[in-house]
Amino acid sequence: MSMFKPSILTLALAAAGITSFAATAAEEKQLKNDDVEVIEVKGFRGSVVESINTKRFSTQVVESISAEDIGKLPDSSIAESIARLPGLTAQRLDGRASRVSVRGFSENESATTFNGREQVSIGDNRGVEFDLYPSEIMSGVTVYKTPSAGIEAEGIAGVIDMQTVKPLSKGEQVIMFNGQYEQTSFDKLNPDGDDKGFRGTVSYIDQFADDTIGVAFAYNTMSSPNQEKRWNSWGYPDTEVDGQTYSILGGAKPFVRSSTLERDSAMLVVEAAPNDRLNMTFDALYVDFNDEKILRGIEVPFAWGQGTRDKDSFVIDEQSGFITSAITEGQRVVVRNDYEERKAELSQFGFNAKYDINDDWSIEFDASRSKVDRTIWSIESYSGTGRGDANGIADNIGYAFDGGNTGAQFTHELDYSDYDLIQLGGPLSWGGSAALNNKYGLNDTAYQNTAQDGFINAPEISDELSTLKLAASKVLENEYFSRINFGLSYRDREKVKQSEGYFMTLKDFSLDNPGMVSVPEQYRLDSASLDFIGMGDMIAYDTNGLVNDGYYDLLQESLTDQKHLTRSWTVQEEVTAAFIQADINAEIGGIPVTGNVGIRYVRTEQSSQGFEASNINGLVVASPTDVSHDYSNVLPSLNLSFAIDQEQTIRFGAAKTISRARLDEMHASIETSYNSEKPDENGNYWSISGGNAELEPKEATGFDLTYENYFDAEGYFSAALFYKDIDQWIFDERYDVDVTGKEDPATGELPPADRNTATRSSKVNGGDGSLWGYELSLSFPFSVLHESLEGFGLIASHTSVEQDLQDQNGNDYELPGLSDKIDSLTVYFERNGFQARTSMRKRSDFKGDIYGSGFATQQVDILGETIWDAQVGYDFADSGIAGFENLSMTFQIQNITEEAFTSLQGDNALQVRDYQDYGRTYLLGVSYKL
Structure with missing residues (x-):
């Protein structure tokens, strides 16, 4: 059996992530001194070969996707492409794959880099939402499942690196045009969608x-475009029937949503290599992102409403203890016409210079600056039959669950598409704001708490990150190590969140004129259908136009609700790191061994500025806060690859890793209250809740063992075991803190001396546990069975993950983002220009983060899902048709089986929190290459 030892050239190409199939095939041919057939494949199969070679020649455990050309990644979304890789999966956000989990860990436990540099995010936290990044301008993505000391980002789950093309590596001029027409399977769910x-x-x-x-x-x-039919519940309270307690629908907020994501992106790379020793690269990325949503639906109070429940109408499922069908009489609803606009602007600039001083020494300098600004303007507009709880025509409404996870069907008697019946104004007394009541003189009147005719959520995010890196490497001449790398890096990040909300009140509203207002003719848009939940048609009007044209007065919610100050904060991080890493190129017992061993020292100085807010006599009083903290981590890592023969490799990885705390948990904004009359359950009169600016990273020591068999240029089999010993996870805790000298916010006086402790509620580091699992992955070209099957193949993977994690009090804890089973499958055919493939990604149940009230992050139980996509296409290069040689066409269907996104409230499968039906999406694409 012949053995081979990869040369420094091969290792350098692999480490740089630019190893092409042709280059590596030629290198192997030279190394092995035998004849090797170099197979030239293009299209999807070409990207498969590129990805396999990135994995094969990496010094770490990685997964990879590669594009044949810019704009030709296998999927229309970066997240969808990443989610097909072994051990990875994605959570959908508004129907699009967005948040990526790696080996059971959520997006907050992995780092995302762009050309090796850490990325800012448009959310409240660190996790990147990948729908911000267009796949059309990326050349590939590499996922590092095991770290090395030289990687400039930290994450327990791994690092996801998006890459742009290197123009000098391309070696030819390329001018390409790609166009794609897109259509949803639903007709317009909203008339203006x-x-x-x-x-x-x-x-x-x-x-x-x-x-x-x-x-x-x-x-x-x-x-x-993206459209959705959504069932959403308020919750399921208990009610008593004949002395027995059962769960019943508290209320529901179903709606139809029409969204349009508009995104303009520009990427520029300039590469200069004036001589054989110097290479300089400048890259820039700009993204202008605007996601507009139109939502219309009817909020239907039930057990939590004002109607009388007809117990004779109850249908009870005794096994689950759930009332599956009921009728409420005399119920008033809220008709909603909502509008939301989420805007983000991302800019990123980077410069990298590498210089070979001589044949042994080289140095590298890298600098980057990235920034994202995000604003949300989310309008809720209310209408109904009368203002407040007691006015207007009531309805008799019934509901019935069908036994699945699709929510309930309603029955009703009123016509909600009648503009004479349904008018603008607050149909229920939801406006419980002292500022609103004071403004309109509503205290102690029949119209108290009725001045809220809508609401606007308007949070803003700004995230800035600057990085510097200086590194050097030296070629070594010994039998164990081929090179030593060392360097310093610095990252400076600042993230700012500003939370605000506005009460909307019709501009002509007063105690003398408390009625409703008909929708002006110029803003009427006919109707939207809610037949999917049995509510028929409802009025549809231009909410954004009414607000922009001054039909409502706005009042800041932050005047009377301190939550906006506790959700507003600034967090800064200065991270200084030093690393040293030796590249291994040895032979042990006749087996070639490559890899690296290194250590990374990370020093972090973090600080946060925010507010300490109290509510006094219905109004908010606040003072600034400023907290600083510093810590350091030592992160050793080892990666070994044992080349059993030319095809088989065994890899071993061991490393200590960290994931930094979520930014919405480590800020300095808090809410303080003092109860002079009665202590809490801890015996304290003071209570404090909010962020904890002294949180430190979660830690894990991980081990990976992988067997890889590269039996064909297009084929490999891999089996992997992984284990992580987790420490210092972050959990909720209530604990005592000293507040000696703190004044009563209501009186300005010091409380009695025996009241100098407070009950503090926040996140803390603590608890431990483990996560383990295995991965099986296969890329199999059918041509290995028989030459007549050339072009047929499949790519498949299965991941199983288990965990055993407890909080600091010994309670079991389930990691967010963890599905214990993850599967992916792609079956493809590509030959003579024709290509066809179908892909499946599947995950089991998990806990996921969604946007809750006021766009605060909320965790819910999400059911597993299986999503099928398909694509067919033809490349005219070999067609022989003059003038068509550079043309290719594709047709895709996404979400073929119309898999819904479903989350539950509690363990009862009937108690659906969310059922979101997105339908299918069809895409017809054309590509022309000059």
Whole structure:
């Protein structure tokens, strides 16, 4: 059996992530001194080969996707492509794959980098929402499941690195145009929504000055529709029937949503290599992101409403203790016409220079700056039959659950599409604000708490990150190590969140004129259908137009509700790191061994500014807060690859890793209250809740063992075991803190001396446990069975994950984002220009984060899902048709089986919190390469 030892050239190419199939095949041919057939494949199969070679020649455990050209990744979304990799899966947000989990850990436990540099995020936390990044301008993605000391990001789950093209590596001029028409399977669910869209990309790559300067540019524009039929419940309280307690529907908020994601992106890469020793690269990325949503539905109070429940109508499922069908009489509802606009603007600039001082020494300098600003303007507009709880025509409403997870069907008697019956104004007394009541003189009147005719959530996020890195490497001449790398890096990040909300009141409202207002003719949009829940048609009007044209007065909610101050904060992090890493290139017992061993020292100085807020006589009083904290971590890592023969490799990885605390948990904003009359259950009169600016990272020591068999240029089999010993996780805790000298916010006086402790509620580090699992993955070209099957193949993976984690009090804890089973499958055919493939990604139940009230992050139980996509296409390059040689066409269907997104409230499968039906999406694409 012949043995081979990869050369430094091969290792360097692999480490740089630019190893192409042709390069590695040629290198192997030289190394092995035998004849190797170099197979040239293009299209999807070409990207499969590139991905396999990235995995094969990496010094770590990685997964990879690769694009044949800019704009030709296998999927229309970066997240969808990543979610097909072994051990990875995605959570959908508004029907689009967005948040990526790695080996059971949520997006907050992995780091995301762009060309090796950590990324800012548009959410409240660190986890990147990948729908911000267009797949059309990326050349590939590499997921590092085991770390090395030189990687400039930290994450217990791993690091996801998105890459742009290197124009000098391309070696030829490329001018490409991609266009794609998109349509949803639902007709317009809202009269002013979209069910059709378009995306287009133009890209240019070229080399100049005898191939010493390369330029790559790509521009992408997208207008992508998405529609949803959504059942949403308020909850399921208990009620008593004949002395027995059963659960009943508290209320529901079903609606239809029409969204349009508009995104313009531009990418520029300039690469210069004036001589064989110097290489410089400048890259820039700009993304303008605008997600517009139109939502219409009817909030239906039930057990928590004002109607009388007819117990004779109850249908009870004794096994689950749930009332599956009931009628409430004399119920008033809220008709909602909502509008939401989520805008984000991302800019990123980076510069990298590598210089070979001589044949042994090289140095590298890298600097980057990235920033994202996000604003949300989310309007709720209310209408109904009369203002307040007691006015207007009531309805008799029934509900019935069908036994599945799809929510309930309603019966009703009123016509909610009648503009004479349904008018603008607050139909229920929800406006419990002292500021609203004081403004309109509603205290102690029949119209108290009735001045809320709508509401606007308006949170803003700004995230800025600057990085510097200086590193050096030296080639070593010994039998164990081929190179030593060392360096310093610095990251400075600041994230700011500002939370605000506004009460909406019709501008003509007063105690003398407390009625409702008909929707003006110019804002009427006919009706929206709610037949999917049995409520028929409802009025549809232009909410954003009414607000912009001044039909409502706005009043800040932060005047009377301190939650906006406790959700507003600034967090800064300064991270200084030093690393040293040795690349292994040895032979042990006749077996070639490659890999790396290193250690990374990370010093973090974090601080946060926020507010300490109290509510006094219905109004908010606040003072600034400022908390600083510092800590350090030592992170050793080891990666070993044992080349059993030319095809088989065994890998071992061991490392200590960290994941930093979520930003919405480690801020300095708190809410304080003092009860002078009665102590709490801890015996304290003071209570404090909010963020904890002294949180430190979660820690894990991980071990990986992988067997890989590369039996074909297009095929491999891999089996992996992984284990993580977890420590210092972050949990909720209530504990005592000293508040000596703190004044009563209501009186300004010091409380008695025996009241100098407070009950503090926040997140803390504590608890421990473990996570373990296995992965099986296969890429199998059917041509290995028989040459007649050339072009057929499949890619499949299965991941199983288990955990045993307890909080600091010994209570079991379930990791967010963890599905204990993850599967993916792609079956493809590509030959003579024709290509077809179908793909499946499947995950079991998990806990996931969604946007809750006021766009605060909320965790819910989400049911597992199986999503099927399909694509067919034809590349005319080999068609022989003159003028069509550079043309290719594709047709895709996403979510073929119309898999819904479903979350539950509690363990009862009938108690559906959310049922979101997105339908299918069809895409017709054309690509032309000059």
